[in-house]
Amino acid sequence: MRNYIRARSDDQKEERLNQIKEATDSLFTEMPYTEITLTTIAEKLGWSRANLYKYVTTKEEIFLEISAQKTKTYFNALLSAFPEGNKYSPEVIAEVWAGTLNAHQDYLRYVSYLNPIIETNVTVERLATFKKKYYELAYQFCDKLSTMLSLSSEAAYKLHMDTLFLASASAVSCYKNPLIQEALKIISITPPKMDFYEDMRDFVLMRIKWSLK
Numbered sequence: 001m002r003n004y005i006r007a008r009s010d011d012q013k014e015e016r017l018n019q020i021k022e023a024t025d026s027l028f029t030e031m032p033y034t035e036i037t038l039t040t041i042a043e044k045l046g047w048s049r050a051n052l053y054k055y056v057t058t059k060e061e062i063f064l065e066i067s068a069q070k071t072k073t074y075f076n077a078l079l080s081a082f083p084e085g086n087k088y089s090p091e092v093i094a095e096v097w098a099g100t101l102n103a104h105q106d107y108l109r110y111v112s113y114l115n116p117i118i119e120t121n122v123t124v125e126r127l128a129t130f131k132k133k134y135y136e137l138a139y140q141f142c143d144k145l146s147t148m149l150s151l152s153s154e155a156a157y158k159l160h161m162d163t164l165f166l167a168s169a170s171a172v173s174c175y176k177n178p179l180i181q182e183a184l185k186i187i188s189i190t191p192p193k194m195d196f197y198e199d200m201r202d203f204v205l206m207r208i209k210w211s212l213k
Contacts, residue, residue: 013055016055017055017056017065019045020041020045020052020055020056020062021062021065021066021069023041023044023045024036024041024044024059024062024063024066025066025106026044027040027041027044028063028066028109028110029106033063033113033117036059037059038052038053038056038058038059041059041062058121058122060117060118060121060122061122061126063110063113063118064118064119064122064126064127064130066110067107067110067111067114067118067130068130068133068134070104070106070107070110071107071133071134071137072133072137073104073107074100074104074107075137075138075140075141076137077100077103077104078097078100078141079137079140079141079144081096081097081099081100082096082144082145082148084144086148088148090149090205090208090209090212091205093148093149093204093208094201094202094204094205094208095201097163097200097201097204098197098198098200098201098204099197101163101167101196101197101200102196102197102200105171105196108164108167108168108170108171108172109168109171109172111164111167111168111171112168112169112171112172138157138160139157141160142156142157142160143156145159145160149208149211149212150212151211151212155211158211159207159208159211162207163200163203163204163207166200166203167200170194170196170199170200171196173194
C-alpha cells in the first residue's frame with residue numbers, strides 16, 4: 001500500500017485529485033463502469049476509502065471531472081484540425097472528423113455514460129460548471145462547422161450532436177463486450193464486421209450531404 005499523506009495546501013489537493021482521476025481512468029480501461037466503485041478506486045490508489053472520501057463523495061464526481069478534461073482535449077483537437085479559412089470539401093471534412101473521433105474513442109466512452117448516469121448523480125453546481133465549459137467548446141466548433149459548410153447554427157449543432165451520439169454508441173458497441181461475444185458464440189452468430197473510422201467517415205459524409213440539400 002502506498003504511503004498516504006493528507007493534502008494540506010491547494011497544490012497538494014490538486015495533486016491528490018489528479019491521482020484520483022488517473023486511477024479511475026485507468027480502471028475504466030480495465031473493467032465495466034458498473035464494476036468501478038469508490039472501494040476499487042481506493043484500492044487502485046493504495047488508500048483507505050476514508051482517505052478517498054476526504055476529496056470526493058461519489059464516483060460520478062470523478063467521472064464528471066475526467067469527462068471535462070477529455071471534452072476539452074477532443075474539441076481542441078477538432079478546432080485545430082479545421083484551420084480558419086479552410087476550403088475543405090465535405091469528403092475531406094468527413095475524413096478529418098472521423099479521424100479525430102477515432103483518436104478520441106476514450107472520450108466517447110465517457111460520453112456514452114454522461115447523460116443517463118453521470119450527469120444525474122452529481123450536484124447541480126458541478127453539473128452547471130461542466131455544462132458551461134462543454135457549450136463554450138461545442139459552440140466554437142459548431143460556429144466553424146457552420147462557416148465551412150454554409151449551414152445555419154441550428155443545422156450545424158444538429159450535425160454535431162448526431163455525430164457525437166452515433167460515435168459514442170459505436171465506441172461502446174456491445175460487440176466489444178467479452179460476455180456478449182461469448183454469448184454470440186454459443187448461438188453461432190457472427191455480427192457484421194465493424195470499422196469505427198470507416199463507419200464514422202461514411203456517416204459524417206452522408207449526414208453532411210443531407211444537411212446541404
